[in-house]
Amino acid sequence: MKKVFYAIAISASIFTGCSSNDDEPIVKAPVEGEISGDITSNKTFAYGNYTLKGMVKIAAGVTVTIEKGSTITADKRDGEDGLVVLKNGTLIANGTADEPIVLTEQSKVAGSWAGIIMYGDAPMIGTGGVISADSEDGLKLPYGGANENHSSGSLKFVRVEYAGLVITSNQKEHNGFSFYAVGAGTVLENLVSYKGNDDGFEFYGGTVSGKNLISYGNSDDAFDWQDSWKGQNNTNWFAYQTGKANYGMEVEAKGNNNAFWPKVTNITLKRAAGTTTEAPSGEVQLDAIQFKSNGNGDFSNIVIDGYVNQTTPTSVTGGAVQVLDLNTYTNQVVGGKIKLTNVKISGTPTLFISGAGTFTLSAASFPGTNWGVSTTATGAALTSGKWATVDGVNLLANL
Known part of the structure; x- marks a missing residue:
């Protein structure tokens, strides 16, 4: 095994900002080093x-x-x-x-x-x-x-x-x-x-x-x-896709028709204007959520925005939900293992895309209450701070 090398230039025990005033905070100086x-x-x-x-x-x-x-x-x-x-x-x-x-x-x-x-x-x-x-x-x-x-x-x-x-x-x-x-x-x-x-x-x-x-x-x-x-305990997911991007969520299970599924609550998927797909040919990759290979899940309180059709460099149809293959449609959608409830959709003209062309995905495809649109969904709830700020840009500004 290799040894770990630490080139520590400044001891962690050095402090700055000390004062004779005991009420002033003592600021710890950062060490400098290498991890390898x-x-x-x-x-x-x-x-x-x-x-x-x-x-x-x-x-x-x-x-x-x-x-x-x-x-x-x-x-x-x-x-x-x-x-x-x-x-x-x-x-x-x-x-x-x-x-x-x-x-x-x-x-x-x-x-x-x-x-x-x-x-x-x-x-x-x-x-x-x-x-x-x-x-x-x-x-x-x-x-x-x-x-x-x-x-x-x-x-x-x-x-x-x-x-x-x-x-x-x-x-x-x-x-x-x-x-x-x-x-x-x-x-x-x-x-x-x-x-x-x-x-x-x-x-x-x-x-x-x-x-x-x-x-x-x-x-x-x-x-x-x-x-x-x-x-089973996922919550507050925020995707902001800009420049070049594919799916907001790509959901698949390697073809296994499982009796279980993941659960995610409070989801916001947004695509900035002008964002293009990484792969403009072959499999269409311009949807908020795509299911394939028996992928499934229980998703609730969802906000979807900006998944419009792409015209350049290649014409691609985008939508809110895509199901790619017949097995996923039959086993997971019709079989009741895909649940999308309290879904608020804007800036996304096409709701459903049927990838294989051998079935027609629609609201009626989902049994019971497994599909439900809403005008009151709130999506992800996140608090700004340095953790979500890069080079002065608040990553939650578009939430």
């Missing part, structure tokens, strides 16, 4: 500014803590960078609204590094019903376990910027946050994925839930999952 190699023993990174070098891996049985207010900066010029929590490793990165933990990249160019990758020990179900698969992040590590309540740690008020490194399409791809079979004991709260080159958040199976998530300006899907992910 495999981390094989427990480590706390004090509040500071760190350089991330390489695919840093937190080993099984090891707990790494990053103190609030810290900034970790990758540099694409030194090769592939990322922060990886291996199965049974633990990452504790708890910032605050005013002192978030920020992981960014020096050039501020989308797709410059691998983001945060976390492996857990919760179940997944892949193609053909397999309960284990190899990751698509280039590490090709097996994921999938049996512990639904497994914990990989806690991420609170963490922002990942300019990630989504894609080295070989469909062979080695990264997102802002990648969660492989992560369990429900893991805490994911107040997270931002900002201007990445792939998905903002992707769940590969598992049972973990995310609260107060912002996907802003990511060029593929804002939220994406597969491998029969079934998080």
